[in-house]
Amino acid sequence: MAALALGMAVATAALSVSLDVGDRLxxxxxxxxxxxxxxxxxxxxxxxxxxxxxxxxxxxAYLPEADLGKLKTIFWRFNIIGxxxxxxxxxxxxxxxxxxxxxxxxxxxxxxxxWSHHIVQIPDGQIFNTGIDQTNPWWKVDxxxxxxxxxxxxxxxVFANRMGLKIGDRVFLNVDDPSKMVQRYDAYTVTGILSTxxxxxxxxxxxxxxxxxxxxxxxQYRRLYVSAxxxxxxxxxxxxxxxxxxxxxxxxxxxxxxxxxALQISEELKGTDVRIIRRVAEGEGIILTRVRTxxxxxxxxxxxxxxxxxxxxxxxxxxxxRTEIGLMKALGAxxxxxxxxxxxxxxxLAFVGGGFGYAVGIxxxxxxxERVFGFAPAPKLFVLLIILALAALITLLGSAYPxxxxxxxxxxxxxxxx
Amino acid sequence: MPTTAMxxxxxxxxxxxxxxxxxxxxxxxxxxAAVTSALLNLQIDAKRRLTTEFxxxxxxxxxxxxxxxxxxxxxxxxxxMLGQLPAHHEGKPVPAVAxxxxxxEVAKAGEIHFEPAVIAGTQGLGLTEIRPGRRxxxxxxxxxxxxxxxxxxxxxxxxxVHPGDSLQLRNEGRTASCKVFAVVATGGAEDSQIFTRLGxxxxxxxxPARISLIQLSVTGTPDSLSRFIAHLxxxxxxxxxxxxxxxxxxxxxxxxxxxxxxxxxxxxVLILTSLCVMxxxxxxxxxxxxxxxxxxxIGGSVRRVVRLFLAxxxxxxxxxxxxxxxxxxxxxxxxxxxxxxxxxxPRWIVYPFSVAITVIVSIASAFPLRRLAGIRPASVFRxxx
Numbered sequence: 001m002a003a004l005a006l007g008m009a010v011a012t013a014a015l016s017v018s019l020d021v022g023d024r025l026x027x028x029x030x031x032x033x034x035x036x037x038x039x040x041x042x043x044x045x046x047x048x049x050x051x052x053x054x055x056x057x058x059x060x061a062y063l064p065e066a067d068l069g070k071l072k073t074i075f076w077r078f079n080i081i082g083x084x085x086x087x088x089x090x091x092x093x094x095x096x097x098x099x100x101x102x103x104x105x106x107x108x109x110x111x112x113x114x115w116s117h118h119i120v121q122i123p124d125g126q127i128f129n130t131g132i133d134q135t136n137p138w139w140k141v142d143x144x145x146x147x148x149x150x151x152x153x154x155x156x157x158v159f160a161n162r163m164g165l166k167i168g169d170r171v172f173l174n175v176d177d178p179s180k181m182v183q184r185y186d187a188y189t190v191t192g193i194l195s196t197x198x199x200x201x202x203x204x205x206x207x208x209x210x211x212x213x214x215x216x217x218x219x220q221y222r223r224l225y226v227s228a229x230x231x232x233x234x235x236x237x238x239x240x241x242x243x244x245x246x247x248x249x250x251x252x253x254x255x256x257x258x259x260x261x262a263l264q265i266s267e268e269l270k271g272t273d274v275r276i277i278r279r280v281a282e283g284e285g286i287i288l289t290r291v292r293t294x295x296x297x298x299x300x301x302x303x304x305x306x307x308x309x310x311x312x313x314x315x316x317x318x319x320x321x322r323t324e325i326g327l328m329k330a331l332g333a334x335x336x337x338x339x340x341x342x343x344x345x346x347x348x349l350a351f352v353g354g355g356f357g358y359a360v361g362i363x364x365x366x367x368x369x370e371r372v373f374g375f376a377p378a379p380k381l382f383v384l385l386i387i388l389a390l391a392a393l394i395t396l397l398g399s400a401y402p403x404x405x406x407x408x409x410x411x412x413x414x415x416x417x418x
Numbered sequence: 419m420p421t422t423a424m425x426x427x428x429x430x431x432x433x434x435x436x437x438x439x440x441x442x443x444x445x446x447x448x449x450x451a452a453v454t455s456a457l458l459n460l461q462i463d464a465k466r467r468l469t470t471e472f473x474x475x476x477x478x479x480x481x482x483x484x485x486x487x488x489x490x491x492x493x494x495x496x497x498x499m500l501g502q503l504p505a506h507h508e509g510k511p512v513p514a515v516a517x518x519x520x521x522x523e524v525a526k527a528g529e530i531h532f533e534p535a536v537i538a539g540t541q542g543l544g545l546t547e548i549r550p551g552r553r554x555x556x557x558x559x560x561x562x563x564x565x566x567x568x569x570x571x572x573x574x575x576x577x578x579v580h581p582g583d584s585l586q587l588r589n590e591g592r593t594a595s596c597k598v599f600a601v602v603a604t605g606g607a608e609d610s611q612i613f614t615r616l617g618x619x620x621x622x623x624x625x626p627a628r629i630s631l632i633q634l635s636v637t638g639t640p641d642s643l644s645r646f647i648a649h650l651x652x653x654x655x656x657x658x659x660x661x662x663x664x665x666x667x668x669x670x671x672x673x674x675x676x677x678x679x680x681x682x683x684x685x686x687v688l689i690l691t692s693l694c695v696m697x698x699x700x701x702x703x704x705x706x707x708x709x710x711x712x713x714x715x716i717g718g719s720v721r722r723v724v725r726l727f728l729a730x731x732x733x734x735x736x737x738x739x740x741x742x743x744x745x746x747x748x749x750x751x752x753x754x755x756x757x758x759x760x761x762x763x764p765r766w767i768v769y770p771f772s773v774a775i776t777v778i779v780s781i782a783s784a785f786p787l788r789r790l791a792g793i794r795p796a797s798v799f800r801x802x803x
Contacts, residue, residue, distance in 0.1 A: 006693055010686050021679065028675060031668040032475070037605055045535050045576045048607040049519045054536075138663040197480075197663040273572075277605035279550040283475035290471060291676055293757045294464060298683045301453050305690040308449050312442050368682055 004353035005360065007310040008391050011303050012361025012383060017369055018299040020377035022292050026229050029284045030081060034135040034225035034277060036262055038063070041273045046223075050199030052110050053222060057089040057175055062220035065208065067269055071226065072122045074264040076256050079229040082134020085221035087113040087211050088203070094172040094185045095163070109159065110203040111173065113211025113221075116145035135225035136196070143167040143192030146207050153188040153206040157195040165190060171204065175215040186214060224272075226265065230258040232285035303390070310391065311398030314346060318402035330411040339403050346395045354391030358384050429729050432706075440734075447738025447780055448745070453687045455746030455772035456753060461680040463754050463762035468673060469637050470510075471758075477515075477548045477633035478665045479647060484658045494518070494628035495657060497616065500542055502654065503634065507646050510637040513544025518616060519630045520589065520623035526577045527584035527595065535573055536611045537587060539619020541629075548633045551604030557581040560599035565618065567596035570609040574601045585612065589622045640670040688779060696783035710790045711798030720790075727784060735780030739773035746772065 039046070040061035047054040063085075071080055091111045098105040115131040122128055132139060146152035153173075155165055165171065172185040194205055212218050231237075237257040241249060253260050258281050262274040321342065328338055366376040433440060472478075481503070483493035500516045518539040523532035553568075560566055560581060569579060579585060579598050587594045596614050603609060620626050636646050643661060651659040706727075713723050747764045754762025 007690060010690055014683070014686065017679075025672070025675065028672050029668065031671055033664055033668075039572075045533060045573055046607070046610045047521050047534055047536050048610060049536055050607065054521060136664070138667050140663075195663075197660055275571075275603070275605040275609065278552060279474075279476040279604065279606065281605070282550060283472065286474050287468070287471050287672070290468075290757055294460070294676075295679065297460075297753055297757065298457065298680065301457060302683055302686050302690065305450065305453050305687045308446055308690070312446050315442060371678070371682075 004310050004314070004349060004391065004395065005357040007307075008354045008357025008387050009360035009364055010305075011307075011390060012358050012387050013364035013368055014299045014302040015383050015386065016362065016365040016377045016380060018295045019380065019383070020369070021295055022288070023229075025288060025291060026284075027081075029288065030134075030227050030229065031137050032280045032284065033137055034083075034227045035230065035258060035280045035284070036226040036228060036265065037275045037277055038224035038226060038265065038269060038272045039222075039275070041271050043273075052112075052199040052203060053088045054090065057215050057217065060222070062087075062217060062222060063224065063269070063272060065212075065219045065221050068224070069120050069122045069128075070268045071265060072120070072126075072128050073124065074261070074268050075254065076228070076261050076264060079256050079261065081227050081229060082130045083224060083226040084115050084118075084130065084132040084135045085208060085224045087208055087215070087217065087221045089113075089175055089211065089215045089217075091173050091175045091204075091214075092183070092185075093163075093204075094174065096172060107163070109173070110199075111175070111211055111214070112200060112203050112205045113208040113215075114205060115208055116148070118148060118208075132225075135227045139194060139196045139200070141192040141194050143190075146191050146205075146210075148207045148209060150207075151186065151188045151210060152191045153204050153210075154192040154194045155190055156201040156203045156205070157193050158201040159203065160190075160193050167192060173204070173214065177216065228258065228261050229256065230261060230281070230284075231256045232288045233257055233259070233281075234289075307390070307394045310394045314349075314395040314398030315402045317349075318342060318346075318399045326411040335408065342399065342403055343396065346399050347392055350391040350395040351388060353395075354388045355384075357391070358387050361387070425726065425729070428726055429733065432726065432730050433733065443734055444738050444741075447734060447776055448742035450687065450690070450692075450779065451739045451742025451772055451776040452746035452749060454684060454775055455743040455768050456750040457680065457684045457687060457746075458772060459747055459750035459765055459768045460753055460757075460762055461677065461684065462765050462768070463750070464680060464757070465639070465673070465677050467754075467758045467760070467762075468676060469639055472665070472669050472673075473547060473635050473637055474550060475665050475669070476550045477635050478643065478662050478669075479634040479636050479650075480660055480662060481632040481634070481650070481654065482630075482658050482660075484656060494625060494630055495632070497541070497620075497627045497629045499629070499654065499657070500632055503632065503650070507636050508638055508642060511544075512634055512636050513542070513547045514632055514634045515540050515542035515545050515548045516616060516629040516632045518619045518623065518625065518628065519611075520619050520625075522587050522589035522622050524573075524577060524612065525586050526579050527586055532586075532588065533576065535576075536607075537619050537622065538608075538611045538613050539616040539629075540613050541616035542632075544635065545613070547635050549602075549604060549608055551602045551608065553600045553602050555581050556600040558599075560597055563597050563599065564615070565594075565596045566599045566615070567618075568600045568602055568613040569598050570611045570613075571601055571603040572610040573612055574598075576610075587612075587614075587618070587622055590624070592622050592624060594618050594622055640666065640673060688775065692779040692783045696785060700789075706790065707793060707798050710793050711795040714793065715795040715799070723790060724788075727790070728781065731780045731784040732777060735777035736773070738780065739776030742776065743769050743772040 040063050043061040044055065044059055065085060068083065068085065071083055089111050091109055093107045093109040095105050095107065117129060117131045120128045120130060141154055146154055153171065167190055169190045170187045171190060172187055174183045174185045177183065188206060195201060208221060212220060236252065237259060241252060241263065244252060258276050262276055266272055266274040325338055362379045369377045481499065483495050497516060500514060503514050504512060506512060520537050521534055522537050524535040525532045554571065567585065577585065581598050581600055583598050585596050585598060587596065596618060616629065620628065636643055638646060643666065647659050647661055710723055747769060751761045751764060754760065
């Protein structure tokens, strides 16, 4: 009984963890950051090297920031776990400490506007909190992010080093306005130093709203990063949606494939080109598929091992009953009746042990899940059903052979203790 | 010594007394050993294989000038740097590609309207590993052309070019042309770039023998990757060698999670195996009451009796372990094929290890035999429980 319960506990734990682990790992892959990139459909060619676009502010197309709430109205809205718009413009940095005649008083710098923690109004009345943390989780800020609506900024680490700036300093910035004779410089307080290991280390990041104001591009952004939970692409997902039958298209559209989510976003945000960031999406797809297979194999192995354990203990418990069986037969019970009696007992044991094992297994899954993944898998009712069925099947199978032998026992030698 | 001979004789009889039970215990031990060795082998293999799979994410190490300017055409490196990089790391080749970025004016051959675009001159092996993407159009025979270039999908749309077409490039009076052999979609900044030979970009930028950076795709665990970076940073003074943070962090996390699961499963399976053997052994203990009673009655000490049963357990552990572990190793080769598409390499270190574990488990699960020590011969012979 203890063996049965323990075996079933392990089976429960293995099943519940592996049922949840796929989703959990998919979440984990989101630490790779955004897997979709949205840019204006009709646009001049971006002059992007690394993460910085070298086009002047007046070149190319922009997208309206006001539309972004619609992202959370697509079919797979709950799979969109974060998004952040980016506006980047070349600008001038004024070094107040350098004398006015020195040409190095003005230095070119790239300004990046984005959301740090932004509350998005969704058309259905709800709100959604998102920002660059979700789409580029590897961006690390020493100090803290700028607040929205304040004249604050975060400096790229390389830029800050080169200019000898630190948190709390003020920087003076201007985006060239050809219509004005005298350029006005706005002051921003440095709240943090950003390190990304990429081109952003040489730029200044501030809130999207502030940069829109500074660059005179109200409500506009250049590109949008979206991080979505997706199902790894299989052969079906690689089919061209245009060649699908209507039924196939519906299946495809209602599966969280990255290509389907990309299509849904481009339907919602008009005039955009939604591209899949291949290195993230495909790497994720390959590894997730492999790991899922691996996990199912491992689960199967532990189910098999627990089945063996439970079967063996069931066999042992029947063998223990030899004297009782002998007595029953001596009193006139037929082989069939003895078999049914013992089988009924084993079944009862299986249900009690299975139920008990399930309870222990849930706790075990919780411990295991928290240790390995930092999450607790939710108890699932159908795991209980599977476990009970499994327990019954295994105990019956395990005790079948000893039961069969027991029913053929000759009572006399057993009762004599031989 | 007659006592030794007698000892082994009794052990032999104990083992062969009940074939059905021996079979159950051996099956449990063997199955446990098989699962253990299969999982252990697969775990070692899966970890190694995962680091390879992670390379689907592209370059993970960048060699760049120490202080580059914001205007994009700032500090550069000597292209000879590419030749100084190690070609292998832990037995795996390290694809490395040098890039030189330059913004030039581009137009399709025969057109007069030029537009600025980013040209990435590349040189080195493994561009497709460094820059994962999908080639939507591809003419392989053009790739060998000395002036071949590959165009990002956005740039291809912008200039309306397809493989086979030519592009004219110009920058400050210097001109060049290239023949498109493929259109590539990566979803990143590369989509709006044009990939040419390094020489083409160098002559357009008037930066002979200079490069902007080198990207490498290094296979290895997070630890071995950071060792590689530290080592390379020391051997190349004056340049900045860093890992791509986006990948390094995520890879490390995912890798730890997965190896955590595998280790946890191996432990669970071992617990189950010992449970299984324990059930068998408690069975043995019950059946052996009479024998033990007899042994004690004729003067056998508890220690000797227990030693008998331990010898039995060790023997069964060795047999079950040897057979089961071998089966497990074979199984893991097949499993590796099922999961990763490549047969897992059997690691021979796993074999003695899992045999040893099986023996330990089988000794540990002889725990129920402890009950035998308390048997009083008199009550056993009277037929009492």
